[in-house]
Amino acid sequence: MATSGRFRSTRRLRNWMVDQVNSGRYPGLMWDDPAKTMFRIPWKHAGKQDFRSNEDAAIFKAWAEFKGKLREGARSDPASWKTRLRCALNKSPEFMEVNERSQLDISEPYKVYRLVPLDEQGLVPGGRKDRVRAGRKRRQRSNSDSSEENFNKKYKNEVVSSQPISMAMQHIEVEREITIESEAVDESTLIIKDESSVSEIQLNFMIETVPPAGAPPYLLVSVLYMGQEVLRRDIFQKDIRIAYYPSSAPQPLASLSVERVALPEPSSALSPGSCTGQQLQAFSTLLSFMEKGVILASSGLGIMAQRFCQGRVFWRGPHTTKEGPHKLERTNNPIWLFERQRFQQELDMFRSCGGAPPQCGVTLCFGEELTDKEETTSKLITVQISLPWATQQVQEAQSFRDSMTLLQALASQSPLSEVTLNLVGIL
Numbered sequence: 001m002a003t004s005g006r007f008r009s010t011r012r013l014r015n016w017m018v019d020q021v022n023s024g025r026y027p028g029l030m031w032d033d034p035a036k037t038m039f040r041i042p043w044k045h046a047g048k049q050d051f052r053s054n055e056d057a058a059i060f061k062a063w064a065e066f067k068g069k070l071r072e073g074a075r076s077d078p079a080s081w082k083t084r085l086r087c088a089l090n091k092s093p094e095f096m097e098v099n100e101r102s103q104l105d106i107s108e109p110y111k112v113y114r115l116v117p118l119d120e121q122g123l124v125p126g127g128r129k130d131r132v133r134a135g136r137k138r139r140q141r142s143n144s145d146s147s148e149e150n151f152n153k154k155y156k157n158e159v160v161s162s163q164p165i166s167m168a169m170q171h172i173e174v175e176r177e178i179t180i181e182s183e184a185v186d187e188s189t190l191i192i193k194d195e196s197s198v199s200e201i202q203l204n205f206m207i208e209t210v211p212p213a214g215a216p217p218y219l220l221v222s223v224l225y226m227g228q229e230v231l232r233r234d235i236f237q238k239d240i241r242i243a244y245y246p247s248s249a250p251q252p253l254a255s256l257s258v259e260r261v262a263l264p265e266p267s268s269a270l271s272p273g274s275c276t277g278q279q280l281q282a283f284s285t286l287l288s289f290m291e292k293g294v295i296l297a298s299s300g301l302g303i304m305a306q307r308f309c310q311g312r313v314f315w316r317g318p319h320t321t322k323e324g325p326h327k328l329e330r331t332n333n334p335i336w337l338f339e340r341q342r343f344q345q346e347l348d349m350f351r352s353c354g355g356a357p358p359q360c361g362v363t364l365c366f367g368e369e370l371t372d373k374e375e376t377t378s379k380l381i382t383v384q385i386s387l388p389w390a391t392q393q394v395q396e397a398q399s400f401r402d403s404m405t406l407l408q409a410l411a412s413q414s415p416l417s418e419v420t421l422n423l424v425g426i427l
Contacts, residue, residue: 007323012093013088013089013094013095014092014094014095014115016066017039017064017095018115020059020062021036021039022061025058026042026058026059027042027055027056027058028040028041028042028056028108028110028332029041029042029059032098032112032312032396033177034135037114037115038098038101038112038113038114038115039112039113039115040110040111040112041059041110041111041112041113042055042056042059042108042109042110043102043104043109043110044056044109046082046419048080048258049258050107050241050258050292050295050308052080052170052194052377053076053078053225056078057078057081057082057234059076060081060084060085061078061081063078063081063084063085063088064084064085067084069084071328071338089113093116093121094115094116094121095113095114095115095116096113096116097111097112097113097114097290098112098113098114105238105297105299106297106304106334107239107258107295107297107306107334108306108330108332108333108334112340113161114235116202124379127267128287143306165248169347181390186307204291216388216389216390216392217235217236217388218235218236218237218238218298218386218389219232219234219240219296219298219303219385219386219387220232220233220234220361220385220386220387220388221233221235221240221261221383221384221385222380222383222384222385222386223242223261223264223381223382223383224376224382224383224384225261225266225269225270225275225283225380225381226270226274226275226279226377226379226380227375227376227377227379227382228270230264230266230269230270231261231269233264235259235261235263236259236275237258237259238297238298238299239258239259239261239295239296239297239298240258240259240260240261240295240296241258241259241261241293241294241295242261242263242293242294242295242296242364242383243260243261243262243290243292243294243295243309244262244263244287244288244290244310244319245260245262245263245291246287246291246415247265254398259296263287263290263293263366263381266280266283266284267280268286276295279380282380283380283381285349285383286311286366286367287381289310289311289367290309290311290366290367290381291309291310292308292309292310293308293309293333294306294307294308294309294313294328294364295308296337296385297334298301298387300340300342301339302336302337302338302339302340302343303336303337303338303342303362303385304335304336304337305328305334305335305337305364305386306331306333306334306335307328307329307330307331308330309330310330311328311366312327312366312367312368313328313364313365313366313367313368314326314327314328314365314368314369314370315328315337315362315363315365315370316362316363316365316371316372317337317338317359317361317362317363318342318343318346318358318359318362318372319336319337319338319339319342319343320372323372324370324371324372325369325370325371327369328364337362337385338361338362338387343358343360343390346358347393347394347397350394350401351397351400351401354401357394357397357398358390358394360386360387360390360391360394361384361385361386361387361390362384362385363376363383363384363385364381364383364384364385365379365381365382365383366380366381366382366383367380367381368380369374370382
């Protein structure tokens with residue numbers, strides 16, 4: 001029986017993309033698994049304050065150059081470059097986005113794509129067509145279920161806003177590559193494909209919630225100069241940047257998603273006579289290397305950090321895997337400073353067996369090494385980050401243990417080693 005259909009050859013894209021991942025020339029573009037069947041591609045929005053066109057848009061610009069879409073003298077347009085490569089990846093049967101492995105809510109977001117083997121692609125004739133379509137639908141349902149499960153797992157313990165949720169569509173793309181743009185901060189995509197009797201709709205969106213009045217902060221940040229607190233901030237955003245912003249330099253535009261914590265000038269922050277002229281000079285030298293600073297991203301899974309400044313940064317916290325000092329390297333991959341799952345395990349152990357309560361924060365030290373037992377008063381600049389929600393849970397566990405200790409003490413004074421409690425309702 002004769003068959004007809006439309007086949008799009010994208011082998012050039014697959015070969016080109018594999019070559020670029022293997023080249024190591026593009027920051028954030030790397031393999032996501034040892035078997036090299038999935039790769040990460042940087043996905044930072046061009047409107048973000050810390051967007052670096054030469055780095056964050058490098059792979060998208062390279063594809064535009066490869067396709068001959070860059071005209072000499074044309075203005076830089078990272079958003080269009082990104083749209084072009086995204087359309088190519090989404091249309092190609094040789095690539096499939098892996099939603100559950102993508103990370104879009106961190107300081108250096110990325111998407112993960114899988115190289116689809118030939119026998120899973122829809123480029124087969126005749127009798128296998130229905131089976132291929134059925135397999136494609138099953139994969140889509142599986143990806144959707146996994147994505148929803150991952151989302152729920154990640155955010156199930158976070159504060160849920162009672163305020164209305166705002167969603168914005170930035171790009172609407174159909175098979176004819178018609179693009180409509182609207183005013184939006186976050187990037188969202190609606191892709192509609194119509195292939196005879198099969199209609200597929202893929203909707204990607206980002207939800208930003210505003211904490212209601214009276215909600216507890218995500219983080220509590222305290223900046224200390226030589227052990228003296230010079231700044232204390234409640235943080236209600238999930239992402240923060242701790243950095244030095246010299247008064248002589250142009251101030252960056254405020255980001256809607258990243259809250260800034262500016263390291264203050266020591267001459268005005270420290271009390272008069274608390275440090276020598278030599279120490280003030282040391283502060284000045286150190287702060288000059290703290291521009292761009294460190295970004296912390298908090299979520300239901302814990303706190304991650306990534307260093308952008310030239311100066312060295314050391315840290316300590318409850319969930320390190322080896323003895324310090326622990327250096328925060330300047331790489332494209334953020335590291336975990338605080339893991340919520342491990343904290344909950346420690347909290348359960350404390351509630352059941354007693355002992356030392358779990359720690360509820362981490363400490364950063366700028367420019368100097370910091371060991372696990374070293375006092376911060378000997379350091380020029382340290383930043384203490386605590387988690388109010390964790391502190392509250394430890395306090396509740398301590399109250400529970402105190403109540404149990406009291407009951408045990410009363411029971412020991414009873415001839416039958418029993419205590420009777422009469423519960424009285426309060427109206």
